[in-house]
Amino acid sequence: MRSRRLPRKALTAFAALALAAAAHAAHAADLRVVTSGGFAQAYKDLSGAYERSSGNHLVSEWGPSMGTTRNAIPVRLARGESIDVVIMVGDALDKLMAEGQLEPGSKVVLANSPxxxxxxxxxxxxxxxxxxxxxxxxxxxxxxxxxxxxxxxxxxxxxxxxxxxxxxxxxxxxxxxxxxxxxxxxxxxxxxxxxxxxxxxxxxxxxxxxxxxxxxQLTTQFSGAVVRGSSQPQAARQLLNFLAAPDNANTIEQTGLAPVAARH
CATH class of the missing domain: 3.40.190.10 (Periplasmic binding protein-like II)
Structure with missing residues (x-):
C-alpha cells in the first residue's frame, strides 16, 4: 500500500503548534503555595482559574499562620522548606517579613476576616x-x-x-x-x-x-507574600496579583471573607 503523506503546509502548521506548545511548557512554572485556613477556601475556589489563565501549576499545602505544629508556616520556613508563596494572617506575615524570610515589598493584602x-x-x-x-x-x-x-x-x-x-x-x-x-x-x-x-x-x-x-469583634487581615529565595518570583507575584484582582472579589466574599479589592 502507498503511504499517505501530509501536505507540506499541514506539516508546517503541525510543527508550529508543537513549537508553541513546547515554548508554553518551558515558560510554565510549578509554584508551591502554603496558605492558612482563613483564606484556604477562597484560594481553592480561585486556583483553577489561575492555572488555566497562566499555564502555571500550583502545588498547594495548608498550615496555620502561627503556632508550633509541624505544618505551621513559620515552622516550615524555619526548617528551610522550598516554598514560593505564603498566604496568612497579616500580623504574622509582617513578622516573617521583618525577620527577612519574605521578599521585601511583595506583601499583597487580600481580604479581612471576622x-x-x-x-x-x-x-x-x-x-x-x-x-x-x-x-x-x-x-x-x-x-x-x-x-x-x-x-x-x-x-x-x-x-x-x-x-x-x-x-x-x-x-x-x-x-x-x-x-x-x-x-x-x-x-x-x-x-x-x-x-x-x-x-x-x-x-x-x-x-x-x-x-x-x-x-x-476582631477582624483579621489575610495577606500573601513571596518567600525570599523563591525560584519563581515573577510567577509568585503574578499569583498574588491575580488573587487580589477586583474580578475575583465576589468569589472571595462568598467564602465568608471581606475582599479588599473593590468589585467592578
Missing part, C-alpha cells in the same frame, strides 16, 4: 447578637473550642477577659492545634466554638450562629 461562632448541626443556637448573649453562650456551653491561630489567640488572651469569664472557662474551653474548630464541633468534641467565619463556613455538620458582636 470571627464567628458555631454549634453542631441541628443543636439549639444561642443568641450572640449582644455582648451579654455571647457571654452566656460561653458560660452555658459544656465544652468550648477555639483555634491556635489569630482568632484563638485573641479569644484566649483578650476576649474572655473582656467578657469577664476567664476563670469560669478554665477547664472547659480549649485551644485546638491545627484541626479546624468546626470539625471539633461536628464530631461532638465541643458543643460551641469560635473561629474565622471563612474557616467555619466550609465545614459540614455545623451551623454558624453568627458573628460575635462588633464591640468585641
Amino acid at each position: 470571627i464567628a461562632c458555631a454549634v453542631k448541626h441541628g443543636a439549639a443556637q444561642p443568641d450572640i447578637g449582644t455582648v451579654d448573649g455571647l457571654r452566656q453562650a460561653f458560660l452555658h456551653a459544656s465544652r468550648v473550642a477555639y483555634s491556635d491561630s489569630a482568632s484563638g489567640e485573641y479569644i484566649k488572651r483578650e476576649l474572655l477577659d473582656k467578657l469577664g469569664i476567664k476563670q469560669q472557662m478554665e477547664g472547659k474551653a480549649a485551644q485546638i492545634p491545627a484541626t479546624p474548630v468546626g470539625e471539633i464541633i461536628a464530631h461532638g468534641q465541643a458543643d460551641f466554638g469560635c473561629q474565622q467565619r471563612s474557616e467555619l463556613k466550609p465545614v459540614a455538620g455545623i451551623d454558624i450562629v453568627g458573628l460575635i458582636p462588633q464591640e468585641v
Whole structure:
C-alpha cells in the first residue's frame, strides 16, 4: 500500500503548534503555595482559574499562620522548606517579613476576616447578637473550642477577659492545634466554638450562629507574600496579583471573607 503523506503546509502548521506548545511548557512554572485556613477556601475556589489563565501549576499545602505544629508556616520556613508563596494572617506575615524570610515589598493584602461562632448541626443556637448573649453562650456551653491561630489567640488572651469569664472557662474551653474548630464541633468534641467565619463556613455538620458582636469583634487581615529565595518570583507575584484582582472579589466574599479589592 502507498503511504499517505501530509501536505507540506499541514506539516508546517503541525510543527508550529508543537513549537508553541513546547515554548508554553518551558515558560510554565510549578509554584508551591502554603496558605492558612482563613483564606484556604477562597484560594481553592480561585486556583483553577489561575492555572488555566497562566499555564502555571500550583502545588498547594495548608498550615496555620502561627503556632508550633509541624505544618505551621513559620515552622516550615524555619526548617528551610522550598516554598514560593505564603498566604496568612497579616500580623504574622509582617513578622516573617521583618525577620527577612519574605521578599521585601511583595506583601499583597487580600481580604479581612471576622470571627464567628458555631454549634453542631441541628443543636439549639444561642443568641450572640449582644455582648451579654455571647457571654452566656460561653458560660452555658459544656465544652468550648477555639483555634491556635489569630482568632484563638485573641479569644484566649483578650476576649474572655473582656467578657469577664476567664476563670469560669478554665477547664472547659480549649485551644485546638491545627484541626479546624468546626470539625471539633461536628464530631461532638465541643458543643460551641469560635473561629474565622471563612474557616467555619466550609465545614459540614455545623451551623454558624453568627458573628460575635462588633464591640468585641476582631477582624483579621489575610495577606500573601513571596518567600525570599523563591525560584519563581515573577510567577509568585503574578499569583498574588491575580488573587487580589477586583474580578475575583465576589468569589472571595462568598467564602465568608471581606475582599479588599473593590468589585467592578
